[in-house]
Amino acid sequence: MTDSPIQCSQLTKKFRSLLALDRLDLAVPEGSIYALIGPNGAGKTTLIKILVNILRPNSGTSSILGVDSRRLSPAEFAQLGYVSENQELPEWMTVGYFLKYLKPFYSTWDDARAAEMLKQFNLPLDRKLSQLSRGMKMKAALLSSLAYRPKLIILDEPFSGLDPLVRDEFIEGLLESAAGATVFISSHDLAEIESFSSHIGYLDNGTLQFSEEAATLTARFREIEITLSEPATQANWPASWLRVEISPSMVRFVETRFDDERTGQQIQALFPTAQNITIKPMPLRDIFVALAKSSRKAA
């Protein structure tokens, strides 16, 4: 294992006949904000639960902070912040007692930081967790996972069911506290993720389709629309083109390896009668949809 805070090698997990993860290799750079995206059932939560030793893989290895996930000890958990959308919190505790209870387990617990986040999140100390709204509960969970300034923060679908205001507060709190830490986040909220993630991985059917820097990813995906003077007849499109739609006067597709010069030459070669070419950068959401739909079609 290298210095990468999260690393997986040939990680495989089966639930009876269902293959949830298929020989997955992954390395998350230190200090990055790594967003793991993928459709429902892609294996994101399974991967995270294996990483934090809640589930055991069938084969392969994974490590966190340089330690095999299966051998994580309190020393590693003291440097790990983990928040999940469906985490079961001790609902009978008040927010104040929850924090008080957790504090002795962390030598790096920062009271000042906790107080600051309490104020920022506007969390009532004397309210039981069971009496909090979903958004407030997630904030309490995040606070309890950041107050000791963990080196690695793992968030599993943290934005699910949060209203936009709470989501903004959540992200704001996360980014302020996570300075210097590595953040690994799985989410469907692609618009939010795009705004702050440095790296993106796309998981589908248990396989990591790609894993790269966000800037590189958005740079290589383009939505291209070509207006034709004559109907197109070409059927063998380049492999890097997804979701090719053809009408008598138009071709529309997603280029996954966009390069100004090379893509231009390909279009010229395939559509010599092209009248107008429109090339649009794609937001992460559209990239995700294009990938998911083409994957479903292929399946």
Place this chain on the structure above:
Amino acid sequence: MQEILHIFSKDVRRLAAPLALLIALQATFVVSEWRLYSVHPWSDSGSLLNVILPFTWIFLIAALVLQEKLPGTRQYWLTRPISWYKLLAAKLLFAFVFVNLLLFVSDCVILSSLHLPIVPVDLWLRQIPFTTQLFLPAFCLAALSDGLGQFAMGLVVAAFGFVIVTLLPALIWRSPHGGEVVSLDVARFSPDWLFLLLPVLVLFITTLQFAYRTTALSRILFLALILWLIPLTFWANLSRGFLSRTQPEKLAPGNELPQLRVVPDLDSGRHPDPVSPDGFAHLFLPVQMQGLPADTYLEGNGIYQRRQVSLFKDQSGYWLRFDLEKPPNEITEANAKIYLYVFHEGKAQTIRLGSKAIFSPAESIHCQSAWSSGLFNCWAGPQRDRREYRAFAKFDNAIIELNDAHFSGIFEGGLISGLSPITSWKLSINVKPQYALTPDIPVRFVSVERSGTLERNFEVHNRDLSSYIVRP
């Protein structure tokens, strides 16, 4: 240790309400036991709390373990720096303090309020059976459950298994003496190793579950343990005599007592001492035992015309006792069928006061005496029918028989009645001071040598038996 106490105090805070209920029930139990035994010192506690309290303990333990439930993948504490062994230690500490220690304290309160001596070792030993056979399995079951509902269901299944173990053999087993099968006593007949096996394996599964949370594997092991224990218990008990027996209806081979005769001794002038009224009239007939070998002890009882008849001995000789529901006016013809047990004195063993308990392998009896309290305690292993043995402490000029009451030891009475704290004082006999100063006490264990039936007609014509009848 700080983390253990931290988790412990969290659990106390969380379970404050059930704890308050438990302490209130325990206090009620202490008061009721004190009131009962201060009036009827030899009574058996029949309080409903004897049943309620164990269930309260079990569900408290379940609620305790389920605070950090182990099955599942969503619990917040799974990704917190909490060592599994510290978590387990905190839970065990809680169970010890609020079950075992609380019980010990309430035992002490009861004993001291009755002005009975307190022997801490005995009181702790008394807790071994239900700690190992009840609490630890309940702790393990809770560690495998994902909620109180599932735990309760597990309890029902376990109870069903227990019923199979305990009742089914009664349908297929008959005493080698030919006696009818009347009851089951797994606790008495199962060998020690069987009782050790359960807690050892249960602790292993619990530790495995806490350390690795391999719930599926742990559940399979637990189920396998139960399924394995059922036939094992069958085998162990059937091979030793599973059930308590009634009096044998016919003689077992070699158990004939041809030389033994019981004859009336009405002319001896003996008359019964008054006995405490119990609602019945009792006819006490003095009898002579003829043909009884030397150094033997005889016990007998039987049934005659649906009336209980018993044979017992006091300092003046043997008595035949009839329990009469109402004083009869008609001529009484006593055709007593007495079941006899002849005990022969065994090899003497020496107990050194204050030393560790000695163990008599032949009889599976432990005895210990303590300098501090002057008490002499014996308790039987679970594998023998207590009617098959007696023990005597033989001193320089006196013999103290350790009778049934003194054997109602830590394995006696099964799980539930074993929870009654007052039973501990039945374990003890007071040794007179001059003997307490004696460093060594020879003890003779006796085992049943022969048993069988004896039929004898007692014809009592033109006799006034009123002086032999004790009326309530």
